[in-house]
Amino acid sequence: MKRKIVPGTLSTKDLHQYIIGSIAPRPIAFVSTMGENGVHNLAPYSFFNAFSSNPPILVFSSNRKATDNTTKDTLHNVRVSGECVVNVVPYSIVRQMSLASVEYPADISEFDETGLTREPSETVKCPRVMESPVNLECTVKDIITLGEHGGAGHLIICEVNLIAISESVLIGDRIDPNKLDLVGRLGKQYYVRASGAALIEIPQSVSQIPLGFLGLPEKVRTSKVLTGNELATLASLYQLPDADAIAETKARYPEAGQEDEKELHWFAARLIHEGKPQDALSLLM
Ligand SMILES: Cc1cc2nc3c(=O)[nH]c(=O)nc-3n(C[C@H](O)[C@H](O)[C@H](O)COP(=O)(O)O)c2cc1C
Structure with missing residues (x-):
């Protein structure tokens, strides 16, 4: 059974919750801007992502408030100044980020209210957040208005000048997710921490064509035991084992339960989880 949600037939507030609960976890842009009054503004935006690497383009959306249809300081500031810094949010500043989402008046700086430190930017006037390990200094290329009513977004399209x-947080030339320890936003008041046991590593070449589900023998593909993920691990292999490999593997696992199909498939599932999908496939054939 699936519940049908038709936009326009429920309140914006309820629709918003279905959207943010479904499109999750979302990265958080912790956006610093400067008002024409010189005040340094800071606010989190999770309707946010990167959309292009060349040119490097980020987009976040500043929405009209559903309650009173007003717009936000960040939108005003980027319209006036044409620049911002997108700071990433590690777990170490998640509470300070949340505090910065409070609707402080435009003459109050969220840097001061949250105890975060201004660090001078190199290509824009608004400061970076020192405690954030990655700062993306941006020029605003375009602002697209998506509607006039409460909840309507304004897409703020940014080109990155400097990272x-x-x-x-680096190991060589790559960012290490465990060192970066980012947080993401989900529905309601939930966040997720992208490090440690939450990380899953799935190597997958996109240029080499693997077996795929249709390349698996039918008795494997129609297994009553193996899950979609387990079958997909086998389907990600590049070739079926030959007769020698099958015989060799079966000799290595005399305890695999060749007589009982279910037991054999459970055994194969265990091997898949131990990182031995070739052995699992050989046993199943
Ligand atoms: C994690 C998080 C993500 C948020 N994402 C958005 C968003 O994508 N768009 C938006 O309009 N407001 C978002 N908000 C709410 C704004 O941060 C909030 O309205 C803030 O007061 C805006 O500040 P400003 O007026 O200084 O721009 C988010 C709040 C939090 C805590």
């Missing part, structure tokens, strides 16, 4: 990355 400042703390050496502490």
